[in-house]
Amino acid sequence: MPLGRLGALLLLAPSFALLALVFLGPILWFLWASLGELGSLAEILDEIGAVLGARAVLGAIANTNWIALIVTLLVLLIGYPVAFALARARGAAFTLILVCIVLPYFTSIIVRTYAWMVLLGRNGLINQGLAALGLPPADLLYNRAGVIIGMTYVLLPYMVLTLYAAMKAVDPRLMQAAEGMGATRLQVFLKVFLPLTLHGVAAGALIVFILGIGFFITPALMGGPRDITIAMLIEREIELTQNWPVAAMMTLVLLGVTLVLYAVYARFAEQARGAW
Amino acid sequence: MVTPLHAGLRGAAMALLCAGLLAPIAIVVIVSFSGDGYLRFPPESFSLRWYMRFLGDPRWRAALGNSLAIAAMASLLSTLLGFLAAYALVRGGLRAKRAIVSLLLMPLIVPHVITAIAVYFLSARYGLIGIKPWIAVTHSVVALPVVLVILQSALQTVDPNLERAAMVCGCTRWGVFRRVVLPLALPGAVSGALFSFLTSFDELMISLFLAGVRSETLPVRIWNSLLLEVEPTIAAVSSVLIAATVLALLADWLLRRLRAAR
Numbered sequence: 001m002p003l004g005r006l007g008a009l010l011l012l013a014p015s016f017a018l019l020a021l022v023f024l025g026p027i028l029w030f031l032w033a034s035l036g037e038l039g040s041l042a043e044i045l046d047e048i049g050a051v052l053g054a055r056a057v058l059g060a061i062a063n064t065n066w067i068a069l070i071v072t073l074l075v076l077l078i079g080y081p082v083a084f085a086l087a088r089a090r091g092a093a094f095t096l097i098l099v100c101i102v103l104p105y106f107t108s109i110i111v112r113t114y115a116w117m118v119l120l121g122r123n124g125l126i127n128q129g130l131a132a133l134g135l136p137p138a139d140l141l142y143n144r145a146g147v148i149i150g151m152t153y154v155l156l157p158y159m160v161l162t163l164y165a166a167m168k169a170v171d172p173r174l175m176q177a178a179e180g181m182g183a184t185r186l187q188v189f190l191k192v193f194l195p196l197t198l199h200g201v202a203a204g205a206l207i208v209f210i211l212g213i214g215f216f217i218t219p220a221l222m223g224g225p226r227d228i229t230i231a232m233l234i235e236r237e238i239e240l241t242q243n244w245p246v247a248a249m250m251t252l253v254l255l256g257v258t259l260v261l262y263a264v265y266a267r268f269a270e271q272a273r274g275a276w
Numbered sequence: 277m278v279t280p281l282h283a284g285l286r287g288a289a290m291a292l293l294c295a296g297l298l299a300p301i302a303i304v305v306i307v308s309f310s311g312d313g314y315l316r317f318p319p320e321s322f323s324l325r326w327y328m329r330f331l332g333d334p335r336w337r338a339a340l341g342n343s344l345a346i347a348a349m350a351s352l353l354s355t356l357l358g359f360l361a362a363y364a365l366v367r368g369g370l371r372a373k374r375a376i377v378s379l380l381l382m383p384l385i386v387p388h389v390i391t392a393i394a395v396y397f398l399s400a401r402y403g404l405i406g407i408k409p410w411i412a413v414t415h416s417v418v419a420l421p422v423v424l425v426i427l428q429s430a431l432q433t434v435d436p437n438l439e440r441a442a443m444v445c446g447c448t449r450w451g452v453f454r455r456v457v458l459p460l461a462l463p464g465a466v467s468g469a470l471f472s473f474l475t476s477f478d479e480l481m482i483s484l485f486l487a488g489v490r491s492e493t494l495p496v497r498i499w500n501s502l503l504l505e506v507e508p509t510i511a512a513v514s515s516v517l518i519a520a521t522v523l524a525l526l527a528d529w530l531l532r533r534l535r536a537a538r
Contacts, residue, residue: 008368108478214387
C-alpha cells in the first residue's frame with residue numbers, strides 16, 4: 001500500500017525530532033557555542049592551530065591512528081579466516097561459529113574489557129599460568145599491548161560480519177569454473193575469491209578503523225599513561241578542567257575524520273550489499 | 277586436493293579460534309561463581325558469595341534498578357519511533373530513502389564520546405543530569421538505528437498486496453495498520469524491542485556523563501569500581517549482563533523460528 005510522501009514524512013517526523021533533540025542539535029550547539037567563545041573565525045582557526053600543535057595533542061593523534069591501524073590489521077588477519085569458515089559452514093557448525101561471533105558482539109563492551117583485564121592483569125589468569133610453568137610474568141595490562149588486545153577482541157565481530165556478507169555474495173560457480181579450467185585451489189583463491197571479496201575487506205577495515213579512532217572505554221581502562229587517545233583527551237578536558245573550547249576543537253577534528261571515512265565506507269558498503 | 281587430515285586440521289584450528297572468542301566471556305562467568313577471596317582460574321571452590329555481595333549492596337542494587345528502568349523506557353520509545361520510521365521507509369517510496377537511512381544510522385558511527393559530551397553540554401544547562409526518563413531518551417537515539425535495521429527487514433517480508441486487499445475490502449488506513457501490518461510485523465517489533473533494551477542496558481558512554489549520583493547504571497557502576505580495582509564482584513555483575521545478552525539472543529532465535537514456521 002503506497003503511503004504517499006506526506007504520510008511517510010509524518011511517520012518519520014518523530015525519529016527526526018529525536019535525532020535533532022539529542023544528537024544533531026546538541027553536537028552542533030556544543031561546537032557552535034564552545035568555539036564561538038573564542039571570537040572571530042580567524043581567531044578560532046589560530047586557536048585550533050595552537051591547540052592541535054601542542055605536544056600532548058599531537059601525541060594523542062599519533063597514538064589514536066597507530067592503535068587503530070594495528071587493530072584494523074589484526075582484526076583483518078583473524079577475521080578473514082573466521083568469516084571464510086562461517087561462509088562455508090553448514091548446519092550445526094554454522095550455528096556454532098555464529099554464536100562464537102554474535103554472543104561477544106552483543107555483550108556489553110565494558111564486560112568484554114573487564115574479561116580481558118581478568119585475563120591479562122599482573123596477577124591475571126595468563127600470568128598465573130606462566131608462573132605455574134615457571135616462566136617470568138608478562139606485562140600485558142595498562143600498556144599498548146593491553147589496549148591492542150582488548151580492542152581487537154571488541155572490534156572483531158564487525159569485521160567478520162562485513163566479510164561474511166561479501167563472501168556470501170560470491171557466486172560459487174565462478175570458483176567451480178576456475179577449478180574446471182585447471183586452476184589449483186590456491187590460484188582459485190588468489191585470482192577469483194580474494195579479488196571478489198576485496199570490497200568487503202575495504203568496508204570492514206574502514207568500519208573497524210572508524211570505530212577504532214573513536215574508541216574510549218577499552219583504551220581508558222586497559223591503557224597506560226602513554227596510550228592516551230583523542231577520545232580520552234576530549235573526555236579529560238570536560239571531566240577534569242571543563243575546558244569546552246579545547247574539547248570542541250578536538251571533537252571537530254575527530255568528527256570530521258569520522259564523517260569523511262564514513263562517506264568512503266558507504267561507497268564500499270554499496271558494493272558489499274546483497275547478502276544482507 | 278583436500279585430504280581428510282587437512283580438513284581435520286582446519287576444523288580443529290577453527291574450533292580453537294572460536295573457543296578463543298568465547299573463552300573470555302566463559303571465564304568471567306566461571307570466575308563469578310568462585311568461592312576464593314581473589315580471582316583465580318580455575319577457582320578452588322565454588323560459591324554464590326559474589327552474587328550475594330552484589331545483591332546485598334544497596335548501591336549495586338540501585339544500579340540494577342536504574343538500568344532496568346532506563347532500558348525499559350528507552351526500548352519502548354525507540355521501538356515505537358523505529359517502527360513508524362521503518363514503515364515509512366519501506367512503504368513510502370521516498371526518493372531520498374538512502375540519505376534518510378544514513379542520517380538515522382549516524383549515531384552508530386559518530387564516536388559515542390562526542391554524542392555523550394554534546395548531550396552533557398545540553399543537559400548540564402537545563403538541570404537534566406540524573407533524570408532517568410531523560411537518560412532513556414538519550415539512549416533511544418543510539419538504540420533507534422538498531423530497531424530500524426531489524427524492522428526494515430521485518431517489514432520488507434510483509435506483502436503489500438495484503439494491505440491493498442484489506443483496503444479494497446473496506447478497511448481504513450488505521451484498520452489496515454492495526455489488523456494487517458502490526459500482527460505480521462509483530463515478531464520483528466519484539467526483536468527490535470529486545471535489542472534496543474540490550475543496547476540501553478549496556479550503554480556506558482552517555483550514562484557516564486548523564487547519570488550523576490542519582491541514576492548510576494550497572495555499566496557506570498562497573499566502570500567506577502574498575503577504575504579502583506579488578507574485584508570479583510564485578511565478575512558477578514558482568515555475568516548478569518552476559519545472561520541478559522544470552523536471553524535476548526535466545527528469545528530472538530525463538531521468534532525467528534516461530535516466524536519461519538508460520
